[in-house]
Amino acid sequence: MERLSREDAKKRVHAAGLRATAPRVAVLRLLAGSKKPLSHTEVVDAIGSDDWDQATLYRNLLKLVDADLARIANRVDGIARYEARGEDDSPHLHPxxxxxxxxxxxxxxxxxxxxxxxxxxxxxxxxxxxxxTGECPDCLKAQSATRKKRATKRRRS
Ligand SMILES: [Zn+2]
Ligand SMILES: [Zn+2]
Structure with missing residues (x-):
């Protein structure tokens, strides 16, 4: 994760040989600033507007991937999630x-x-x-809380 200024994002888009259109720069900045990979829907939720509809944002996501500025981090249940490639993270090997x-x-x-x-x-x-793939910390915590509750009940009855 890194904070990417508008200027730096523009430079990065230019350096990749693309025009630095406003939605493209916004998508790249959003991905770069995110702690986790984002799906198309999450991108639309974050920066979608009347001018930047779903289709526009989707096209720009694909453009960024084509230009190697972003990558598909994973696909779970058929949903692709995207993340920015940092300047120094190739090969991007974190799980x-x-x-x-x-x-x-x-x-x-x-x-x-x-x-x-x-x-x-x-x-x-x-x-x-x-x-x-597994159980995230929040779900593990919720599960052990339920288990504890059940155990207490059993002891009481
Ligand atoms: Zn990642
Ligand atoms: Zn979970």
Missing amino acids: HFSCRSCGAVECLPDAKLTGPVDRRWHRSLSTSDLQL
Whole structure:
């Protein structure tokens, strides 16, 4: 995650050979500032307006991916989630965790995959998704609370 100023976002879009249109710059800034990858719907919810409808924002998401400024971080249940590529994060190897219970998707930037010694795989890895599925901390907490409640009930009866 990084805060990306409008000027820097414009520069990045230009450097990738694209025109720095207002929605494009806004989408890139939104992705860069987000702690987790965002779906198209989440992008529309955040910055959609009369001028920037769903289709416009979707086109710009795809453009950013084409230009390597963003990537599809993962697909859970057929929903693609996008994130910005930082300037220094290629290959982007941090895993994404998706919760089986609530569907939340988070980046785990601190959890790094150690690349294989065989360098031929490094490029392939940079195109791959590292996807973990399990129960997120919130759901685990909720589950253990329910379990505790049940245990207390059982003891009382
Ligand atoms: Zn969860
Ligand atoms: Zn990520």
